[in-house]
Amino acid sequence: MFIYLFLLSLPFTLLSISFLYLVYARSPDKFIWAALAAAVFAFCGAIISFAVYKRSDNHNGFFTRVKHRQLLARMIIDNKLYLTKNRNRNNPRQKIIYFPKVYYHYKELIITVRFPMDLQKNQDKFNRIGEQLEQALFADLFDIVDEKGFKAYKLINDPIQNRIDITDIKPNSKEIELMHGFTWDYNKFPHALISGVTGGGKTYFIQALLKSFIDLGADCYICDPKMSDLSQLDQVPILEEKVFSSTGQINKCVREFYEQMVDRQKEYKELLRKAGEIGKDYRNFNMQPKVLFFDEYVAHMSNLDFKEQEKTLGYLKQIILLGRQLGFFLVAGMQRPDAKYFEDGMRDQFGLRVSLGQMSRSGYIMMFGESDKNFKVQSDEVRGWGYASIGGAYVRAFFAPFVPSEFSFYNYLLNKDEPSQLSGQSRKAIAERGRGTPSEAARAKSGGRS
Template sequence: MVKQKIKLPKVSLKNNGKVGFSIYLPMDGQKYQDRFRDRRISQPMSAMLFADGVGTNDIFGFKSFEFISNPLGLRLGLSDMTITDHTIEIMKGVVWDYEKYPQALISGDTGSGKSFFLFSLLNGLIKSGAIVDVADPKETDLSVLGKTASLKYRVTYGRDRILKSFYRFYLEMIKRGREYHDLLNDNLEENVGNYRKYGLKPHFFVFDEFGAFVSGLKYNESEAIQQILGQITMLGRQLGYFVAIAMQKPTADTIGSASRDQFQFRVALGKMKSSGLSMMFPDDVDEVQFKELSKNLKGWGYLAMTPGQARSFFAPVIPKDFVPFKYFDELGQQYPAIPVEPMGEIKEFLDSKSAKYVELNF
């Protein structure tokens, strides 16, 4: 009997502290290399090691797989979030750069902690210096913020008011596009930059319960909203116009495929059915082991910054004594709301420039 010598690949493990570790698989041209290159290998490793895969990296001679064994240990408090002029730290080591990963899609059923996550997001956006508009179709948690100093006159509720507010946001983007074009023509010898190079502020529209709102519109209104959303998601990045769309259950009927592909920051809060996960993370359904992270805590889920892999996530903790109106009113002392520009003046400017835009009559 001839004994066969089997040569196994050399695998390395690096401890990354109390919350996770990395596994390094060799890229040395041997027979295991093709299997190691496939990131789907992280799913059986996650099950075997009781950890969540959070991404891969290509290093000279190796492919590393990153794992988190205690995602709760990375949770931040509302006051612990590190914020710059275009980045928001939403968990330790997880930073959303909204210029690099523009347009946010957020899902979560009632009781998942979606509203608290939106408070954290608004906190980050306002502190980053962005102009923020908010739509609250159900007139619940966000509607009272329109009277605070940081969001004064920029929170709308009610069908007609929301339609007008979202349409004005779109027209403001078209106006900035014309202004941006003029700035480029006036600076032909300079390198082309985005909106920030010319001293322009980022502008966000945070739209809660988008699915419920769209389902209550007339057909022509729904079509117009989808057309407007498509233009914002495709053109807004360079101009500094962004949306954060939140809903309970994402479906193909509420956001068209053309727009949906433009959302590069995605957060799914709470337990979600496979159909919902397929809409939120279409590339990760067969590769990531989505599991319930907590039975008692709110604000847990999964996030992805495309084309990165979906990973486990805990939203920033909101203090028990948190009063939204008081907090955002005090925030406005340092970050006051920018006055709303009348729609008539915006249209007058666009018409003077012969600009093309979607017509929406109310």
């Protein structure tokens, strides 16, 4: 640090000395005043240099990258991850005969460190260095890539800086951005499993996903057995008669959601037959996506008897297995992903898995499976933090979209006349087919209004 500050303040120091020299050469009697002015100038230069250094360090600028390279060099030297040999028999001093070529790259908060895979002595250490990199660089490891001759570790430097506001989410027909550089392709990796401790931000994150799908023009249904914040949305016109809280209502909603999917499957097969093509999904036929938001799923299941549990699990299992191509999606929220209610690998079928707040090691295993991820704890002042994985990829740190205090989710939906991205062509196609559900036909005829 002191070396950097010295280099930054060096121009101010040289200018001060030059100024003193010129004053002394021309007017020696004014030297004292000139010295005071030069001292003030040099002091101001030191303050400016310190401010520049701190800003660069705090905002992951040039000096952050320099420090990272220094840490990597020290790691190699201090751990003796190089090869040496004696210079000769009479000289016990050693010389380095092999020093690993480690490549460091930094771009848009993404750090990539490449270690050589060249069968040298320390290759095994380079294969297991991910956790050390996280700690040393104060970054989050989110991917490990095997490249030709190298193993690349990809980390996010200070991941909270990639957090976005809920108002910044701009979904499209393919994906939803959850953080800068972290998007969920819900058609490729369908369904979301969200777990979180009380106060961890689970409900706010579900609201962010609900907002995104409504903006996309999706037909959304909400099940909230604990009658918490989501149950209050039943007064919003766009969600009228689509919010359920009682056990009977929720069971009926799940069954009818499944039946809608079965009806669409028949229609989809007929449209495929007429088109004479394969490899298409609901988007190719302008079908409206449908999303079932099921908060506190485990709490609801625990209140059912065995027969009702079997029925509900059967419906949800079919939705999870068949929904992607037909445009039917499930977003399930719970405090703990109990394996009892996710039989036959159902949990592995969720494309997006998010845990919010601090969980036990067993909780992380239930959520993400066995992982060598080093799960760290954030400050109590940080809300909506946790870990996420898409498509079974490496678990990474996650910060849910931030909800400003002035943002009212209820008012946002209340002022929303119609799904913004449900095109006129889609509404017309739904109406002309005449075989959609009553809600589809009503939405199409009314121009998208619920």
